[in-house]
Amino acid sequence: METTIGPGRGRATPLPPDERRAAILLAVRPVILARGAAVTSRELAEAAGVAEGTLFRVFTDKVTLVREAVLAAVDPADAIPEIAAIDRTLPLRDKLLLLMTQAQAHVSESMRWMSLLHEVGRLEPAGPTGEQREAAMRQWGRRQQAGTAAVTVAVSELLDLDAHQLRLPLADVIELFNTVLLGATIRTVDASRRGLDTGPPAPEQLVDLILHGVLTPISSDRSS
Structure with missing residues (x-):
């Protein structure tokens, strides 16, 4: 063999x-x-x-092979080597820009894989194979949860040196980062469904939103 x-x-x-x-x-x-x-x-x-x-x-x-390959391809843990490769001594904004760029690319590729999963689902017969598919999906859910937790640990380690600069706890900042990423992704998907080729927001725009919000900084002269 x-x-x-x-x-x-x-x-x-x-x-x-x-x-x-x-x-x-x-x-x-x-x-x-x-x-x-x-x-x-x-x-x-x-x-x-x-x-x-x-x-x-x-x-x-x-069909089983293709389905399992797709599910493995969207494992969040695949992103960990790229995250670990980011220089921890870079300025916070630079690290967040690299993280956002990587995350957007990962989400884009995951969307391609998930569309393939729908294609494969149409080829699967009913019966025992369907039961196997459901078991695989449950296993995939557990893998996604574990992969997401591992990514959170990797991001925490990357940003740990910058925690003193943050107004919020690091865990909350990471959650905010994920929320902004998810919102940008949903916006892009919705635009695509309506035939609009807007593309995802620029990483710089999203990172500056996370770091600085949307208010114009108030100078000391204006505040006095």
């Missing part, structure tokens, strides 16, 4: 089942994103660097 995952084929040390499963799900992402629900089993096997028979000893069928 072939065990190599990725473009190179040949014999390799067999991966533990969980690692092999995760490696396949990661390897097939590009072809699924490019081909959508029309992707073939052969294309998936080629992307993973395994034989089709090997692929379906790990996953029940093509």
Whole structure:
């Protein structure tokens, strides 16, 4: 049985089942994103660097593989390496700009993946496969919750040096950041549904809203 995952084929040390499963799900992402629900089993096997028979000893069928790849792709924890790569010594605004830019890109990609999930859902038959899908969705919900918590920890570590500058507790600032990001995302989605290509707000605009609000600063002369 072939065990190599990725473009190179040949014999390799067999991966533990969980690692092999995760490696396949990661390897097939590009072809699924490019081909959508029309992707073939052969294309998936080629992307993973395994034989089709090997692929379906790990996953029940093509639809199950595609669905699980999509659910893995929208795991919030995927963002943690990018967050960890941000220089903690940068000024607060610069760090928030990098965070917002990363978050907007992640949300945009997640939206593409979720649209693929709807495509895949239309291909799934009723019966046991439907029950398996519901179980997978419950597992995905738990993964989302754990991933979101892990991202919050990573952001807290990034901004910890700046906590003394903040009027609100750091946890509240992170929640505010997420609220602004979510609001901007909903606005963009709503505009798209109405045929308006407005695009997302600029990261600078959102970060300045978080840091400074919308009021014009009052000078000391005017306040006296």
